[in-house]
Amino acid sequence: MQIDLLFQGFPGRSSRGFLGWSSCVLIRPVGKAPILFDTVGFNERILLLTKLKELGVNKEDVGTVLLSHFHFDHAVNYPLFPNATFYLHEEEVKHIENNGEEDLAIPVEMYPSLRDSGRLSILTGKSGIVEGLNWMHTPGHTPGLYSLFLNYRGSKIVLASDTVKNISELRTGEVSMTWDEVRGKESINAIRRWADIVVPGHDRLLQIKRNGSHVEVYPINESAIDIIVPWKDDKFSIKI
Numbered sequence: 094m095q096i097d098l099l100f101q102g103f104p105g106r107s108s109r110g111f112l113g114w115s116s117c118v119l120i121r122p123v124g125k126a127p128i129l130f131d132t133v134g135f136n137e138r139i140l141l142l143t144k145l146k147e148l149g150v151n152k153e154d155v156g157t158v159l160l161s162h163f164h165f166d167h168a169v170n171y172p173l174f175p176n177a178t179f180y181l182h183e184e185e186v187k188h189i190e191n192n193g194e195e196d197l198a199i200p201v202e203m204y205p206s207l208r209d210s211g212r213l214s215i216l217t218g219k220s221g222i223v224e225g226l227n228w229m230h231t232p233g234h235t236p237g238l239y240s241l242f243l244n245y246r247g248s249k250i251v252l253a254s255d256t257v258k259n260i261s262e263l264r265t266g267e268v269s270m271t272w273d274e275v276r277g278k279e280s281i282n283a284i285r286r287w288a289d290i291v292v293p294g295h296d297r298l299l300q301i302k303r304n305g306s307h308v309e310v311y312p313i314n315e316s317a318i319d320i321i322v323p324w325k326d327d328k329f330s331i332k333i
């Protein structure tokens with residue numbers, strides 16, 4: 094199995110609202126069709142397809158799209174993949190149907206086409222295996238959020254999406270922008286107990302080091318975003 098981080102998340106916000114720059118991971122099991130965990134935002138769809146192509150993956154090749162939850166910055170590019178089966182958790186479906194107008198990060202207008210695509214599969218219960226991968230229901234940020242728990246090249250890796258949005262949440266266990274704060278903290282703790290490496294929804298790769306019951310969290314790599322502004326002579330990079 095090969096895992097590639099196509100997009101690294103970015104935790105910044107702006108005075109114009111959320112940037113929504115989320116993480117996205119490509120998983121290629123040996124002998125099986127590629128799997129995508131989340132799909133980044135509408136504004137990134139060209140780059141998403143470019144990055145896939147650079148790895149030799151055409152959009153028609155993707156067999157599975159795991160939608161960790163149905164927020165705009167993770168889910169809206171599912172229609173790009175004509176042969177994929179899409180997976181949502183049952184609690185997320187209920188959340189869209191019951192709270193779609195209230196949770197303004199949900200692109201609620203896109204849900205009927207997903208529901209009626211004939212290619213939506215529903216994950217049920219607390220945990221299971223999807224396409225050979227271990228998933229666990231990690232609610233809080235949304236009621237139906239799920240994460241992947243993977244053993245990969247000697248490390249325990251969690252693709253956490255917005256269960257862990259950034260380094261601060263993993264360090265402190267405190268969460269923001271959550272539908273259910275208590276369950277959100279429980280979900281983060283489950284990840285803190287198990288993982289060596291966490292791919293958060295909106296931050297760098299994070300490493301967990303344990304010393305007895307003491308947990309320390311470090312970023313593994315740097316964040317660097319190039320901003321190109323036409324009225325500036327050069328592009329500039331933001332590192333945090």
Ligand SMILES: [Zn+2]
Nearest residue numbers: 162164234255
């Ligand atoms: Zn979200």
